[in-house]
Amino acid sequence: MARARGSLRRRLLRAKLAAVIKYLVVVVVAVVPLFPIWSMIAWLLIQSFSGRVILGLIPSSLTINNWRFLWSPIKMGLKEYPNIWPITFNTLLLALGVSGLVVLVSTMSGYALSRMEFRGRTALMEFIIALHAFPSVILLIALFVILNKLGLYGKGYMTLLGIVLIKAGLEIPMASWIIKGFFDSIPWDLEWAALVDGCSRWRAWRSVIVPLVLPGIGAISIFSFLAGWSEFLLVFTYVKDEAYYTLPVLIYHMIGEFKFIDWGMLAALGLFFTIPTLIFFSTSQKLLLRIYVGGVKR
Amino acid sequence: MVKVTLDNVSKFFGKVRAVTDLNLEVGDGEFVALLGPSGCGKTTTLLMIAGIYRPSRGRILFDNEDVTGLPPKDRNVGMVFQSYALYPHMTVYDNIAFPLKLKKVPKQEIDRKVRKVAKLLRIDNLLARRPGQLSGGQQQRVALGRALAKEPDVLLLDEPLSNLDAKLRILMRAELKRLQKELRVTTVYVTHDQVEAMSMADRIAVMNAGKLQQYADPQGLYNKPANLFVAGFIGSPPMNFVEGSIREDLSGGYYFDAGAFKFKLPKELGELISSKSIDVVMGFRPEHVKLSLNREEYSIEGQVYVVEPLGRDIVVNVKVGDMLFKVVTKPGVELRPGQRIWLVLDVDKIHFFDKFNERAIV
Numbered sequence: 001m002a003r004a005r006g007s008l009r010r011r012l013l014r015a016k017l018a019a020v021i022k023y024l025v026v027v028v029v030a031v032v033p034l035f036p037i038w039s040m041i042a043w044l045l046i047q048s049f050s051g052r053v054i055l056g057l058i059p060s061s062l063t064i065n066n067w068r069f070l071w072s073p074i075k076m077g078l079k080e081y082p083n084i085w086p087i088t089f090n091t092l093l094l095a096l097g098v099s100g101l102v103v104l105v106s107t108m109s110g111y112a113l114s115r116m117e118f119r120g121r122t123a124l125m126e127f128i129i130a131l132h133a134f135p136s137v138i139l140l141i142a143l144f145v146i147l148n149k150l151g152l153y154g155k156g157y158m159t160l161l162g163i164v165l166i167k168a169g170l171e172i173p174m175a176s177w178i179i180k181g182f183f184d185s186i187p188w189d190l191e192w193a194a195l196v197d198g199c200s201r202w203r204a205w206r207s208v209i210v211p212l213v214l215p216g217i218g219a220i221s222i223f224s225f226l227a228g229w230s231e232f233l234l235v236f237t238y239v240k241d242e243a244y245y246t247l248p249v250l251i252y253h254m255i256g257e258f259k260f261i262d263w264g265m266l267a268a269l270g271l272f273f274t275i276p277t278l279i280f281f282s283t284s285q286k287l288l289l290r291i292y293v294g295g296v297k298r
Numbered sequence: 299m300v301k302v303t304l305d306n307v308s309k310f311f312g313k314v315r316a317v318t319d320l321n322l323e324v325g326d327g328e329f330v331a332l333l334g335p336s337g338c339g340k341t342t343t344l345l346m347i348a349g350i351y352r353p354s355r356g357r358i359l360f361d362n363e364d365v366t367g368l369p370p371k372d373r374n375v376g377m378v379f380q381s382y383a384l385y386p387h388m389t390v391y392d393n394i395a396f397p398l399k400l401k402k403v404p405k406q407e408i409d410r411k412v413r414k415v416a417k418l419l420r421i422d423n424l425l426a427r428r429p430g431q432l433s434g435g436q437q438q439r440v441a442l443g444r445a446l447a448k449e450p451d452v453l454l455l456d457e458p459l460s461n462l463d464a465k466l467r468i469l470m471r472a473e474l475k476r477l478q479k480e481l482r483v484t485t486v487y488v489t490h491d492q493v494e495a496m497s498m499a500d501r502i503a504v505m506n507a508g509k510l511q512q513y514a515d516p517q518g519l520y521n522k523p524a525n526l527f528v529a530g531f532i533g534s535p536p537m538n539f540v541e542g543s544i545r546e547d548l549s550g551g552y553y554f555d556a557g558a559f560k561f562k563l564p565k566e567l568g569e570l571i572s573s574k575s576i577d578v579v580m581g582f583r584p585e586h587v588k589l590s591l592n593r594e595e596y597s598i599e600g601q602v603y604v605v606e607p608l609g610r611d612i613v614v615n616v617k618v619g620d621m622l623f624k625v626v627t628k629p630g631v632e633l634r635p636g637q638r639i640w641l642v643l644d645v646d647k648i649h650f651f652d653k654f655n656e657r658a659i660v
């Protein structure tokens with residue numbers, strides 16, 4: 001009896017030890033990858049407020065001069081770039097446009113792919129995913145022709161709209177696939193219950209199905225926002241008027257066109273570039289966590 | 299309230315014949331149970347009445363009006379799904395209110411109805427919770443509340459009590475039956491529990507493998523099962539069956555020959571059966587047998603095999619040849635395994651079925 005109790009205590013101790021080790025491993029695995037990322041961001045922050053940067057690495061003396069693009073046009077050498085705010089607005093427009101369109105189209109197409117039986121559904125789905133395999137570079141010329149034909153080239157905001165359409169078009173296939181998985185996990189019974197309760201199919205989709213795929217909608221809205229926000233190639237190729245630049249293109253020019261690089265301002269710009277993303281992320285991630293379980297016996 | 303008629307309805311899923319040529323009429327305000335083993339097409343039938351599935355063949359009528367092509371929302375049915383299918387993102391209150399909102403019932407009216415139903419089903423303290431925070435039985439009652447609150451013309455219940463504990467189930471059975479009679483709502487109640495069906499329904503439709511086996515009131519099913527399946531399905535413990543043939547003896551009397559035993563039949567009965575079929579299955583219910591320590595008329599000799607006490611009754615398993623028969627009797631007589639005993643059958647309550655088409659002869 002006593003011996004049994006002793007071995008029980010030993011086993012308990014061993015279990016506790018195992019738990020501690022397990023948590024230790026989890027913490028290390030979780031924290032270590034975060035460390036370089038956060039340290040980079042912290043470094044950027046310090047960088048952006050320092051007057052002189054020795055060798056582009058070591059900061060010294062406090063200044064807000066690096067953030068001057070916030071209140072005055074950026075002047076570099078002979079060239080003067082447009083004010084940062086309209087550019088930010090353009091970028092936001094592009095990102096929100098892409099995100100909105102992607103969410104709208106793929107919640108519907110994902111639903112159709114998940115719920116409706118039609119001939120060639122599997123083939124269509126394979127085709128869609130294959131579509132995503134092509135990088136947008138190879139489409140540049142063809143898309144240029146289309147934009148031109150549609151009269152969307154060189155037309156300021158209309159060009160941006162054209163880019164929204166293109167970018168959304170490129171993102172929709174993947175987004176539909178992702179959201180289809182979310183729709184798949186909703187039992188038919190729920191949808192049927194809504195129909196019996198007096199919904200049209202459309203209303204059932206809106207009132208019952210969509211609220212249950214909010215996490216999926218959150219996910220695709222974040223990644224399509226990011227895709228739009230950081231889109232470089234399409235804007236760089238199709239937008240010639242500086243007034244309709246977006247932030248990535250602006251930053252590119254800041255790096256590219258000068259022999260020497262203003263590291264301090266680049267750091268500030270880089271930080272500025274990430275801020276809206278962080279805001280968007282922190283608002284839409286609430287959707288990600290809106291997961292309801294239960295109510296349906298499986 | 300409406301009368302529901304299924305007119306030669308079939309539903310096929312590719313090669314699977316879920317329901318075949320079903321004819322069923324549920325009267326205005328009637329409580330009908332769909333009873334059958336798992337996979338016999340009960341849920342499919344309900345979903346067709348609700349308008350979710352379109353029949354592959356046949357028509358569905360509400361008050362003699364063809365509703366086969368009518369979408370579910372225009373049928374005013376209330377349904378409790380086998381899986382409850384509560385909306386996980388809504389509170390209990392909103393779940394129950396949802397159909398009413400869709401009907402554009404005024405807010406105050408909705409509130410009144412929701413609270414009334416909730417109180418009736420004893421979920422009024424759960425109204426603010428979400429389905430994920432409820433037990434299975436509570437979820438089931440919320441589902442019932444949602445179906446009832448909208449005051450449907452037809453109420454479809456797919457095993458609505460299966461997740462309740464025994465006590466609550468018996469309570470809810472009575473409650474539901476009373477409610478149904480009070481509201482006079484036409485009800486189709488799916489269950490695979492024959493006691494539930496027998497105790498609640500006005501009429502019971504017994505299904506097997508997608509086909510209707512018999513449609514009758516509980517007494518009718520019990521007393522006059524139409525075929526072997528119904529006879530074996532209704533009643534607990536189930537009916538005893540013996541295969542054998544009807545023979546005539548030298549003196550012109552009839553007897554049933556099971557191989558292991560011979561059982562003398564009254565002359566009229568023997569004539570009646572043998573005029574229809576020779577190879578038959580004899581069936582008798584465990585509760586229609588008397589045990590006797592001596593040979594009597596219309597008895598079968600056997601040995602006590604095992605005794606199962608059930609409290610009020612005991613079930614005695616009697617071995618005859620290599621067959622086992624169950625007999626329900628009152629406790630009292632001391633029975634020892636191996637003891638010789640006679641099963642005295644009530645001749646008026648023996649059933650005979652054709653061995654090949656399995657239909658009832660008498």
Ligand SMILES: Nc1ncnc2c1ncn2[C@@H]1O[C@H](COP(=O)(O)OP(=O)(O)OP(=O)(O)O)[C@@H](O)[C@H]1O
Pocket residue numbers: 311314315316334335336337338339340341342343380490
């Ligand atoms: N969507 C479907 N596709 C293919 N076969 C189906 C489908 N729905 C049901 N079936 C088949 O039809 C038959 C009847 O199914 P149904 O769900 O009506 O059974 P049930 O009587 O409700 O059974 P249970 O008591 O287990 O709920 C089963 O054999 C089932 O496999």
Ligand SMILES: [Mg+2]
Pocket residue numbers: 340341342380456
């Ligand atoms: Mg079922």
